[in-house]
Amino acid sequence: MAEIPLDKQTTSLSRIATRRTLERFESRPTQDASDMLDLPYATLNDTADMREYTEETAGGIIPKRTISRVTGHEEEYELVTFKVDDPENPKNWSKAFKWYCTMVVASTCFVVAFASSVITADLEGPAERFNISREVSLLPVTVFVVGFGVGPLAFAPFSELFGRRPVYAITMGLAVIFVIPCAVSQNIGTLIACRLIDGIAFSAPMTLVGGTLADLWRNEERAVPMAAFSAAPFIG
Amino acid sequence: MLTWDRPAIGPLVGGYLANAAGWRWLYWIQLILSGIMWILLTFTVPETYAPAILKKRAQKLRKETGVASYTTEQELDTRPFGQRLRIFLVRPLQLLFLEPIVLFISLYMSVLYGLLYMFFVAFPIVYQGGKGWSRGPTGLMFIPLALGVVASAFCAPFVNKHYLKLCSRAPNGKPPAEARLIPMMFSCWAIPIGLFIFAWTSYPHLSYWGPMMGGFPVGFGFIFLYNSANNYLVDTYQHQAASALAAKTCIRSFWGASTVLFTEQMYNTLGMQWASSLLGFLALLCCLIPYVFYFKGATIRKYSRYAYTEDENEKEITGIEKV
Numbered sequence: 001m002a003e004i005p006l007d008k009q010t011t012s013l014s015r016i017a018t019r020r021t022l023e024r025f026e027s028r029p030t031q032d033a034s035d036m037l038d039l040p041y042a043t044l045n046d047t048a049d050m051r052e053y054t055e056e057t058a059g060g061i062i063p064k065r066t067i068s069r070v071t072g073h074e075e076e077y078e079l080v081t082f083k084v085d086d087p088e089n090p091k092n093w094s095k096a097f098k099w100y101c102t103m104v105v106a107s108t109c110f111v112v113a114f115a116s117s118v119i120t121a122d123l124e125g126p127a128e129r130f131n132i133s134r135e136v137s138l139l140p141v142t143v144f145v146v147g148f149g150v151g152p153l154a155f156a157p158f159s160e161l162f163g164r165r166p167v168y169a170i171t172m173g174l175a176v177i178f179v180i181p182c183a184v185s186q187n188i189g190t191l192i193a194c195r196l197i198d199g200i201a202f203s204a205p206m207t208l209v210g211g212t213l214a215d216l217w218r219n220e221e222r223a224v225p226m227a228a229f230s231a232a233p234f235i236g
Numbered sequence: 237m238l239t240w241d242r243p244a245i246g247p248l249v250g251g252y253l254a255n256a257a258g259w260r261w262l263y264w265i266q267l268i269l270s271g272i273m274w275i276l277l278t279f280t281v282p283e284t285y286a287p288a289i290l291k292k293r294a295q296k297l298r299k300e301t302g303v304a305s306y307t308t309e310q311e312l313d314t315r316p317f318g319q320r321l322r323i324f325l326v327r328p329l330q331l332l333f334l335e336p337i338v339l340f341i342s343l344y345m346s347v348l349y350g351l352l353y354m355f356f357v358a359f360p361i362v363y364q365g366g367k368g369w370s371r372g373p374t375g376l377m378f379i380p381l382a383l384g385v386v387a388s389a390f391c392a393p394f395v396n397k398h399y400l401k402l403c404s405r406a407p408n409g410k411p412p413a414e415a416r417l418i419p420m421m422f423s424c425w426a427i428p429i430g431l432f433i434f435a436w437t438s439y440p441h442l443s444y445w446g447p448m449m450g451g452f453p454v455g456f457g458f459i460f461l462y463n464s465a466n467n468y469l470v471d472t473y474q475h476q477a478a479s480a481l482a483a484k485t486c487i488r489s490f491w492g493a494s495t496v497l498f499t500e501q502m503y504n505t506l507g508m509q510w511a512s513s514l515l516g517f518l519a520l521l522c523c524l525i526p527y528v529f530y531f532k533g534a535t536i537r538k539y540s541r542y543a544y545t546e547d548e549n550e551k552e553i554t555g556i557e558k559v
Contacts (some may be wrong), residue, residue, distance in 0.1 A: 002408070020543075033269025038251055039287075040287050040309075040310060042506075044309055044310065048309040048312075048313070050309075052287075052290065052308060052309050053287050053290070053309075054484065060304070063313075066312055069386070073350070075305070076305055076306050077305050077306075077307045077312065077407055078303075078306050078307065079307060079308060079309060080293050080294040080297060080306055080307065080308055081290065082286070082290070088289060088293070089284070089289075090282075090284040090289075090538065100280075101281045101284065102280050104273070104276050104277055104280065105277070105281070106551045107273060107276075108273040108276075108277055110269075111266075111269045111273050113268070113269050114245060114249075114269065115246075115247045115266040115269070115270060116246070117246030117247055117250070117356075118246040118247070118249065118250040118253075118262050118265065118266065119247070119250065119259075119263070120247050120356070121246070121247045121250025121251045121253070121254050121260060121371055122250065122254030122259040122263060123372070123374065125254060125258060125259025125260075125262075126259055129259075134500070135497060138496055138497055140496070141493075141496055142497060144492040144493075145353075145489050145492055145493035146270025146485070146489060146490060146493045148485070148489045148491075149485055149486040149487070149488065149490050149493075150486065150489075152396060152482045152485045152486070153325065153328055153482050153486060154325070155476050156481075156482055157322070157324040157325070157478075159285065160285075161310075162288065163279070163283050163285045163287075163289075164283060164284055164285045164288070165283045165284075165285075165288075166276075168278065168281075169274075169278040170275045172270065172273065172274040172277055172278070173274055173278070175270055175274075176267060176270050176271050176274050179263055179267040179270065180267060181267045181280050182263045182266075183263035183264050183267060183427075184260070185261050187297075189455075195485075202270075205277075207482075207485075211285070212284050215284035215285055215286065216284055226392070236514050
């Protein structure tokens with residue numbers, strides 16, 4: 001089995017040392033303990049070898065012997081990993097493109113936060129139009145926040161199973177569609193129901209954004225993008 | 237770590253927009269902005285999740301080379317999909333009800349979020365109700381709160397540096413999870429301070445500056461509390477961290493959502509100053525929680541079923557939990 005550098009100091013030292021002697025099974029880590037959230041722990045069992053996702057290997061594979069899903073017998077497998085300096089590894093993308101992706105997800109969070117709070121600016125409008133009490137006019141705000149609580153229970157594991165992009169695309173798409181009935185609603189029921197759906201759908205970007213940043217940035221370069229993101233929804 | 241909540245620019249822009257174009261435009265603007273973001277997210281940001289990228293690569297390799305042994309851990313999992321689905325949907329609830337750390341940190345964050353939401357409802361009460369202002373300028377009063385948030389974001393690297401120093405001093409390179417609570421033990425005091433400033437400057441005949449500046453310490457302290465709580469849960473639960481955070485978000489949102497419904501009645505009954513002070517006293521009481529966990533957290537973790545321990549670390553050879 002490959003030697004795993006135990007801390008950053010040895011990593012940087014061994015990187016120079018292994019430049020010359022990089023053998024077939026030599027590998028280097030691309031993540032560390034703070035990335036715990038971004039590995040598919042919720043959907044994989046305890047015997048899974050997470051090195052597949054955290055290391056770049058010279059050959060692009062890690063051999064593994066395990067029980068086959070199809071035959072039920074032990075078989076030899078090759079776990080596919082990123083190669084060393086793999087251009088397809090998001091952590092190796094250009095700084096400019098990584099910043100672009102960071103700004104897009106951070107702006108999305110800004111928009112979501114904006115969507116949650118903007119309607120508090122005029123609660124009297126719908127109250128007059130639909131002839132409802134003050135308490136009921138607050139419900140579109142309330143159910144949105146309830147949706148925010150329920151959504152993450154499902155979306156975090158879904159992104160582990162299917163990847164970030166489909167979850168972003170589908171939930172944001174749904175959210176956009178369900179804003180329309182709110183805007184043209186003729187009764188308070190429509191408004192409340194669609195706000196609930198919007199709250200659930202809009203919770204996905206908020207849930208996934210931390211993961212996306214961890215996908216893109218190595219731990220040591222993450223402080224600034226993280227700060228940019230954690231301020232965005234608050235300012236929204 | 238993840239942050240979200242009631243923000244400042246929404247009510248600000250919304251106030252002017254609703255005055256000019258009516259409440260339906262508060263929804264049309266959401267449609268425009270989220271539509272733009274949907275297009276950008278879907279069509280310009282590629283997949284970033286390593287397991288998803290590698291799964292695709294393995295599929296491609298199998299097809300191109302005809303060798304069936306190329307695979308990924310996700311494809312090797314022998315459990316049926318339904319069973320996996322059950323595990324990850326039920327796990328957050330198990331953590332919430334069986335783990336005192338998750339339960340109490342969640343309750344703490346819920347109370348804080350409740351305070352924050354009530355605070356947001358209190359601004360219009362003080363400025364529109366008390367001083368007779370219109371919506372637009374009331375929105376401007378949230379600016380110091382937003383500045384507090386930005387200021388704390390700027391301080392984040394210093395907190396991080398302090399933590400790294402603790403790491404280098406710890407014998408195995410990783411201090412106990414309780415070290416994550418240190419920023420919380422300092423910043424928790426900012427919340428009651430801000431609330432008390434807000435409370436006792438909110439008389440209609442006093443300057444508008446007082447309550448407005450009360451927002452600054454609240455915004456500043458809140459981010460630190462939030463990040464500390466998240467980091468503490470992540471360090472304590474490691475593999476289960478995502479589930480612990482989902483549980484926390486869930487309970488917090490439910491409580492936060494319901495507080496909005498009774499805040500106005502509370503302000504009407506108690507009066508502006510005492511209602512805000514009540515929030516302040518609650519926040520003050522909550523300051524006990526980080527101290528209790530800082531000194532007793534290790535003991536509580538010993539009896540925990542899901543918390544991450546060092547023995548487990550040795551059993552597993554994944555290598556990633558070693559920083």
